Amino acid sequence: MEVDDLTVGYGSTPVLTGVSLRVARGSVVCLTGENGIGKSTLLRCVSGLQRADAGTVRVFGRSPGGTPQFWRAVVSTVEPPSWYPGLTTREHGELVCRAHGLDPDDAGIDEALDRFGLAGHADAIPASLSSGQKQRLVLALALLRPSSLLVLDEPEQRLDPDARAAVAAMLRDYRETGGTVLMAGHDDGFARAAGAEIVTVAALIGTP
């Protein structure tokens, strides 16, 4: 991922000015910084969900977003999740598997739900889950399908300490199997447990 001299604002209010960032394949990087500094905005730009006012973003050598190829390689949890009315937690897993060419019977959906402590909620609809359980489901679905890059906005949010530790270990495993992770967060301990390089957004401004 290559971000060069990125400037982004909302209306006439600049948020990020002259930001540059490199994320090498197979690395885990965690963006940190105070509320409102622009972490989510940067993640939205690298996910192709927000246009920059100036500068360039390249992901796997191309502009992000806009093609099925991009979305086959990239999982982004920057946008709040939406759930399909009437589909259970397990059925959301089946949908994700089918959309990504996996046989749901072989993809280990129940194992994935179990890993995230959701085995007892497989037949529940996501709307009925607690906020932490919904976050677990977001991450379970993100890791169920094949991908090369995870863009995760505060993956540790609303998770209890055991779940944080489990997710950090899963992100380490993801990297060990060749994946790349760019995330934002406020928990340096979680980031370190995930093997992340911690980068403050303020330090990216004006860096080549």
Ligand SMILES: Nc1ncnc2c1ncn2[C@@H]1O[C@H](COP(=O)(O)OP(=O)(O)OP(=O)(O)O)[C@@H](O)[C@H]1O
């Ligand atoms: N849709 C929007 N319209 C107008 N301003 C916005 C919008 N989204 C974000 N902003 C502003 O842009 C700035 C950066 O927001 P952003 O969400 O990127 O920060 P953040 O570093 O991720 O914050 P946090 O740590 O609270 O999640 C904030 O000042 C915010 O108010």
